[in-house]
Amino acid sequence: MGDEASFDFSVLERVDAPFRHFDAGQKIFLEEDAGDAMYMVRSGRVDLITYGIVLENVRPGGIFGEMALIDDGPRSAAAMASEPTEVVAIDKPTFLAIVRDDPQFALKVMELLAVRLRRMNKQV
Amino acid sequence: MGDEASFDFSVLERVDAPFRHFDAGQKIFLEEDAGDAMYMVRSGRVDLITYGIVLENVRPGGIFGEMALIDDGPRSAAAMASEPTEVVAIDKPTFLAIVRDDPQFALKVMELLAVRLRRMNKQV
Numbered sequence: 001m002g003d004e005a006s007f008d009f010s011v012l013e014r015v016d017a018p019f020r021h022f023d024a025g026q027k028i029f030l031e032e033d034a035g036d037a038m039y040m041v042r043s044g045r046v047d048l049i050t051y052g053i054v055l056e057n058v059r060p061g062g063i064f065g066e067m068a069l070i071d072d073g074p075r076s077a078a079a080m081a082s083e084p085t086e087v088v089a090i091d092k093p094t095f096l097a098i099v100r101d102d103p104q105f106a107l108k109v110m111e112l113l114a115v116r117l118r119r120m121n122k123q124v
Numbered sequence: 125m126g127d128e129a130s131f132d133f134s135v136l137e138r139v140d141a142p143f144r145h146f147d148a149g150q151k152i153f154l155e156e157d158a159g160d161a162m163y164m165v166r167s168g169r170v171d172l173i174t175y176g177i178v179l180e181n182v183r184p185g186g187i188f189g190e191m192a193l194i195d196d197g198p199r200s201a202a203a204m205a206s207e208p209t210e211v212v213a214i215d216k217p218t219f220l221a222i223v224r225d226d227p228q229f230a231l232k233v234m235e236l237l238a239v240r241l242r243r244m245n246k247q248v
Contacts, residue, residue, distance in 0.1 A: 070238045076245050099230055103223050106230035113237035114194045120244035121200050
């Protein structure tokens with residue numbers, strides 16, 4: 001379990017992505033759900049949970065849910081707001097547009113995935 | 125253990141990356157080594173190994189060693205040529221240049237990391 005690299009919110013000024021609010025304890029998505037958006041936390045905190053274990057706390061500036069956009073697979077973990085939380089929802093066309101326009105964003109996503117992989121490797 | 129998504133070699137026509145040859149059984153790098161290059165397999169096969177377990181077979185068109193370039197961390201697994209193998213070595217400046225010029229390459233790297241993460245999640 002750990003905190004993730006923060007993203008630069010300036011990328012959001014260039015996209016028209018909707019905000020969504022969740023109450024403390026509210027599920028954002030469940031494991032195995034189909035996923036058509038990733039999220040960036042603007043305020044609050046999101047826990048990523050699998051088999052009842054909290055894998056990560058995602059805080060403002062952090063992203064989650066990007067795996068389903070990358071490989072069109074189901075959600076690999078559940079996401080729950082652990083306090084009142086506001087997120088920005090980024091759909092696949094927007095995600096692809098950001099990757100195309102902003103190589104730094106692409107590198108940040110890779111970095112996030114690499115951090116997660118190293119953490120998983122240590123657990124196995 | 126599984127095979128990885130293939131990359132389009134045309135990306136290599138635009139970079140001046142050296143080839144390296146390894147004999148069957150030869151180590152390419154060891155776990156915890158510092159890493160300053162990723163590799164693309166041109167011919168042969170590379171096994172990625174940790175704690176004596178083969179995590180992946182990387183075949184022609186597949187890449188490995190990208191984690192160390194992304195987060196500047198040590199090698200998370202060892203890589204060994206399991207047959208006579210030719211790889212293209214891509215250093216960090218070249219990697220960053222490809223990510224900048226070719227969003228499809230960036231997406232492929234993300235996809236590869238996502239595949240690995242999902243596999244690790246299933247093992248935990």
